[in-house]
Amino acid sequence: MTNIDEAAEKKLKSRMTKIRKCNREPEEKEKFSQKFGTTFRIEFQNKNPEKLLDDISIITNPDGKVLFAEYNYMIPETEEFTTVEINEKQLKSIIEFFEDYELKLDDSD
Structure with a gap:
């Protein structure tokens, strides 16, 4: 796997963690969605x-x-x-x- 592939996998994992947190916490979703x-x-x-x-x-x-x-x-x-x-x-x-x-x-x- 190339460096950019690894960076993309890592960033996707981070984004998915944030999305799951937003799914549990409506206030966090509201704040995140505005961006x-x-x-x-x-x-x-x-x-x-x-x-x-x-x-x-x-x-x-x-x-x-x-x-x-x-x-x-x-x-x-x-x-x-x-x-x-x-x-x-x-x-x-x-x-x-x-x-x-x-x-x-x-x-x-």
């Missing part, structure tokens, strides 16, 4: 994913306000990749499109 936002990616379906991959990445603050959004475009065959910052008008359309969506994590089969 992070969310990053997520909307992946578009393409007829030929071996020729084109594209998605939108969005970063929010803890209150859900979008801090940054970008469009990612990649041609896997040549490994060409570029990003385009999403402007306010485009972001409003994206937010409107997803206004009825709700994220709920579920690990059941």
Whole structure:
């Protein structure tokens, strides 16, 4: 295992200890949750994913306000990749499109 792999394993263990503590202590969860936002990616379906991959990445603050959004475009065959910052008008359309969506994590089969 490389040094970065070991560091990642150690940090994950530390994060999981903190998350379990937060699950037991609501006050700790409230305090910890205020310190992070969310990053997520909307992946578009393409007829030929071996020729084109594209998605939108969005970063929010803890209150859900979008801090940054970008469009990612990649041609896997040549490994060409570029990003385009999403402007306010485009972001409003994206937010409107997803206004009825709700994220709920579920690990059941």
